[in-house]
Amino acid sequence: MNPALERFLFQNYKWATHLGWLLADLMPPIVRFAAFAILMKRFGRGSAVGYGTRINYLRKVSVGRFTGFGDQCLVLNSHYIEGIGLSIGDRCEISPRVSFIMAGHDTSKPDLPHTGGRIVLEEECWVGAGATIVAEGRTVTIGRGAIVAAGSVVTKDVEPMVVVGGVPARKIRDRTPGDSPNRSGPGQMP
Template identity: 35%
Template sequence: MPYDSRTKLEPNVYLSNGIGTTIGLNCRINENVFIQQATIEDEVLIAPNVAILCLPHKHDRVDIPIIEQGDEELQPPMIKRGAWLGRNVVVMPGVTIGEGAIVGAGAVVTKNVEPFTIVGGVPAKFIKKR
């Protein structure tokens, strides 16, 4: 990852193990953000308390505890150039947030977000194009 003095990570940004995560140029990642693994392109804004997840738990069997069933395959999300994730957003594994998209505060993103689209809610739904 090239060094860019314009990229700012606030206190308590947690990169799960850091392997496979890339952060682009001129990004702002606010406090208390949790990133399991993701590709974050240039000029992305991430508000406080966002969680970006990549590793779903297996849960198909009912005869053993979920904690003992292991994990699914890695599904790192992709946050495209110029996207903005509002406060307390959760991005689920495998999701792509399109270029210039905005995800409203508190949304849970379970499906891909088209470029230059605003979504919000639980689960996140289309609000309008920008």
Template identity: 35%
Template sequence: MHIDFPKLSADKPVVGQGTQLKRTTLGQWVELGASNLIDNCTIGDYDYTGQYCFMQNSDLKKFISIAAQVRIGPTNHPYDRVSQHIFAYNGSAYGFDQTDVDFLEKRKAIRTTIGNDVWIGHGAIIQAGLTIGNGAVIGSGAVVTHDVAPYTIVGGVPAKPIKDRFSDEVKTDLEKIAWWDWSRAKLAKFYLDFRLPVNEFIQKHLTD
């Protein structure tokens, strides 16, 4: 949620008060809301988050819109062991020094990928290791437990497809155009085209 939109820049991301970043890289024109916790992630150009978003071990592509209180890539506990509590595998806070490095590294390697131009609604949870396709919409409060196809709207618990945003032909054409990879100069040149009906946009840019 924005009350006032901040002035963004290519060189310096806007990071909200109380947000913590660890082992994370940020692209250009990025805005992170207040009180985010982001660990071992890549955040692409033009991505923004709302408040209280938590992400781990995830790769976010470009132009992603994330509402408040979203959880991406939550890590699992070893529920097949005698104890699933953190003390048993990463117990330094409890005075146990034999960290289970192998388990932690395997957990970090389970990456969640969010495609270009994805919109993630308030309070959604996207489980670890999934791929959300370009242009998808994740409904508010959804719990996503399977991959989501490009340009598909999903919602519910567990999340299920609601409808496609576009026809298969339009989806294919948008993937060919891949406007999210345009240079800043090209985005500026054709900025108003993003308000055109999708078929007019495709007709104009498919052969660029």
């Protein structure tokens, strides 16, 4: 890439990102799907990203099939750190205003170096509205079929088939296989 163009893009990244998301919010759903399928690491069939959602560094995000992001979600990555990112399995539900934070700073050091981690949501998870999942310096995995209650802050792994909630999130109860939503009924995703 031309060094002058590269410098211009780096210096104007935030402006360009906001402009890009503004344009994405004006696109009809079929065009949005095509754009995300091209720009993300993986964007599965039948998935959707709600309006007002902001994702830094789309190439560090992988979304499975039939997964939905609610409106106004936030995904914070960093291009400075290798190996960080967000991986979401098939048939997950991400409610509105959920935040995934994978980048930050090491506050134990005076120069505040960048730190980061990975967030992995296994299949059939549900993250309630306004929840925050933080993975600075480690990988945080939300197990298959787990539910994160609205407004919770998750900083550690969540076992499969449990409900967690609170700040910080703690196990509320186990789920039974019968708790799983029926995704093959009328109006449900296959």
